[in-house]
Amino acid sequence: MKKVFKILGLVSLTIVVGVIGFLTYLKVALPNIPVKDIKVEITPERIERGKYLAYHVSLCMDCHSTRIWTEFSGPYQPGTEGKGGEVFNHDLGFPGTYVAKNITPAGIKDWTDGEIYRAITSGVNRTGDPLFPVMPYLYYNKMDTEDIYSIIAFIRTLKPIENKLPASVPDFPLNFIMHTIPKPAEPTPKPNPSDKVAYGAYLCNASGCKECHTKSDNRGNKLPGMDFAGGFEFKLPGGIVRSTNLTPDPEGQLISYTRETFIEKFKAYSDSTQIHQKVAPGEFNTPMPWTMYAGMNAEDLGAIYDYLKTVKPVKNVVEKFTPTK
Ligand code: HEC
Ligand code: HEC
Numbered sequence: 001m002k003k004v005f006k007i008l009g010l011v012s013l014t015i016v017v018g019v020i021g022f023l024t025y026l027k028v029a030l031p032n033i034p035v036k037d038i039k040v041e042i043t044p045e046r047i048e049r050g051k052y053l054a055y056h057v058s059l060c061m062d063c064h065s066t067r068i069w070t071e072f073s074g075p076y077q078p079g080t081e082g083k084g085g086e087v088f089n090h091d092l093g094f095p096g097t098y099v100a101k102n103i104t105p106a107g108i109k110d111w112t113d114g115e116i117y118r119a120i121t122s123g124v125n126r127t128g129d130p131l132f133p134v135m136p137y138l139y140y141n142k143m144d145t146e147d148i149y150s151i152i153a154f155i156r157t158l159k160p161i162e163n164k165l166p167a168s169v170p171d172f173p174l175n176f177i178m179h180t181i182p183k184p185a186e187p188t189p190k191p192n193p194s195d196k197v198a199y200g201a202y203l204c205n206a207s208g209c210k211e212c213h214t215k216s217d218n219r220g221n222k223l224p225g226m227d228f229a230g231g232f233e234f235k236l237p238g239g240i241v242r243s244t245n246l247t248p249d250p251e252g253q254l255i256s257y258t259r260e261t262f263i264e265k266f267k268a269y270s271d272s273t274q275i276h277q278k279v280a281p282g283e284f285n286t287p288m289p290w291t292m293y294a295g296m297n298a299e300d301l302g303a304i305y306d307y308l309k310t311v312k313p314v315k316n317v318v319e320k321f322t323p324t325k
Contacts, residue, residue, distance in 0.1 A: 035115055040117075047150075050150035050154025056296045064082050081104075095170065096169055105156065123182045142187065143205070196303045204308070214227050227311065231316055263301045266294050267294060
């Protein structure tokens, strides 16, 4: 009997040592993404393109500025561009507490261009640790290298704002799993804008529409076959808001738009009187970044519409808003 206990003891010890060894391996050895040796030249063209992408397409300035959540769609507070501090935590349904970082020169001036490139496209910070993918690096991963260089050139020109921020704290087991998510950049060339569907697909990826408009399981994996079908839930103070079905299904929302009304719906929020609309507690508000996307030009919004019309129609009827009782 004693022998049996001894063997069992040895077996469990081996398992424990094995598990600790494996977890240590994950933490120490991964992610293993080298830093590119690059110097991004700052040109007026790059600053202009980078500014457009950072504000209106890839929305860096949406998450990395102070958001006013008492107003419709949470527009950013002017004067806070890039200073970071927005928190994604359990209250919002995230597995941990993730703090958007200071990406003004006060936060990242010592980073090399290669380190910034790696953070944006692979989700690895300067010390080699993984970022939680609420920072949409899995989408930026596929963007044209020149577009990423433009974003880097632009954020280098932001007004430096001192803002020391707390570290992000992932929940177990995410603190381990996160180490396996980063992957090397897989850039795709930007399609010719005259090829509307291909260009729209590129922009749709660069602007992360799929992230919010596709349901996930409780571990954050997108449900297969549900691309763009909506139903992703956001817990806001006023109630639960769900993203809408953007596939061309007859019961989805896309079908209610023509190309023109789709563009107009976004453009309506570029009007300065529409940007700062107060929302009373308990009223409908939305995480859909209307006021940021509103600055996309009409051709780009039109291309996104053309692309969405070609995605697989999926049946999924969504109740957009359930107010808190
Ligand atoms: C949906 C919100 C969101 C968007 C959009 C977003 N980020 Fe982030 N970003 C974050 C969060 C949150 C973190 C911190 C993640 C963590 O600590 O695990 C982060 C981290 C970073 C870091 C690492 C900084 C550091 O000090 O470790 C850089 C650099 C960065 N983001 C740049 C960008 C750029 C450039 C863009 C646009 C191309 C962008 N982000 C878009 C949320 C976002
Ligand atoms: C941060 C999450 C988020 C992102 C990113 C996002 N959406 Fe949304 N979207 C939502 C939510 C939630 C709603 C439902 C509430 C509302 O109408 O504002 C919505 C609503 C919409 C609607 C309105 C449909 C209707 O009911 O008439 C359209 C159109 C739309 N999104 C298109 C897009 C496109 C195109 C993109 C990418 C360029 C995108 N969304 C990116 C969260 C998001």
